[in-house]
């Protein structure tokens with residue numbers, strides 16, 4: 001599966017753009033602010049029906065215009081699918097596949113799997129534990145609707161339980177029967193969530209290690225540890241034991257909302273001790289593991305977007321990453337970088353096809369490297 005071409009009308013800095021892509025590697029290089037990331041964002045839109053930079057569609061309409069259109073032709077299993085996304089200010093966003101409009105945007109998500117690695121992902125490494133839970137949950141729920149429903153149910157009951165505990169703080173009385181009902185429901189859904197997270201991590205752990213060792217040429221040791229209160233006891237027992245404490249502190253202290261994904265480099269948390277380049281390498285390996293997981297599940301190689309990934313990485317790691325993703329186990333790739341020479345030099349060494357575009361004045365111009 002790959003994106004053959006993209007057409008943009010009044011999308012961010014692009015008034016009118018038509019571009020043909022390679023089914024393998026596509027690179028966009030140019031100075032800061034010329035619109036490299038915006039191209040990736042348009043491609044992201046066609047997979048997820050939204051921008052990865054803002055949740056406000058009106059910000060993506062070119063200044064002083066009132067609508068944008070993104071269109072792309074995808075090759076999927078030997079046939080061509082035209083995906084259309086149109087948005088007019090103050091109106092609803094419209095999404096079409098082969099000219100037929102979707103009733104719900106959610107029906108489109110999953111058709112064109114995509115993995116993005118961007119500077120904004122650094123929160124996954126340095127942010128709080130909820131960032132890492134969101135990462136894990138986002139991947140599992142994309143292909144497991146039941147998991148998504150259980151997660152929603154868990155969060156809803158957790159909120160209700162916490163509300164009840166807060167009320168106990170104000171009124172000194174709690175309806176134990178209602179608390180019991182909440183505990184039942186939390187235990188049931190929480191236990192499923194725990195099992196699925198555990199399974200997911202066992203699936204990606206060795207793949208992640210393989211990629212990390214490839215990028216770093218095997219010089220550093222990594223571990224991906226999943227911690228959950230449920231590892232020691234089932235949630236029903238935990239909730240029962242912590243009930244008195246919960247009443248005192250007025251919130252639920254045990255459950256899968258306390259799970260943590262610990263990211264370890266050479267025995268220490270990478271969040272605290274890893275250098276910027278090490279953190280970036282870690283992130284890339286994690287996202288490539290995500291790629292492989294999705295590929296295994298849906299049978300298509302997701303489109304891979306690498307936004308500014310090479311910043312802070314040494315030339316050896318850059319080379320390792322490009323060679324890695326150029327390999328056949330990956331599909332179509334889109335890369336942005338400010339440094340055309342850095343990427344151009346590695347590209348001309350690889351065997352597969354690549355298109356290198358120079359971005360300037362809201363135009364794309366193909367560059368042909370001299371071999």
Ligand SMILES: Nc1ncnc2c1ncn2[C@@H]1O[C@H](COP(=O)(O)OP(=O)(O)OP(=O)(O)O)[C@@H](O)[C@H]1O
Nearest residue numbers: 012013032033034035036037038059060061062063
């Ligand atoms: N709605 C919009 N209308 C017009 N221009 C916009 C709009 N939204 C963003 N831009 C412009 O897009 C540019 C930023 O584009 P983008 O983030 O793609 O740059 P970049 O090439 O990736 O830069 P960097 O190398 O710094 O990452 C800015 O100059 C900004 O003014």
Ligand SMILES: [Mg+2]
Nearest residue numbers: 036037308336
């Ligand atoms: Mg950018």
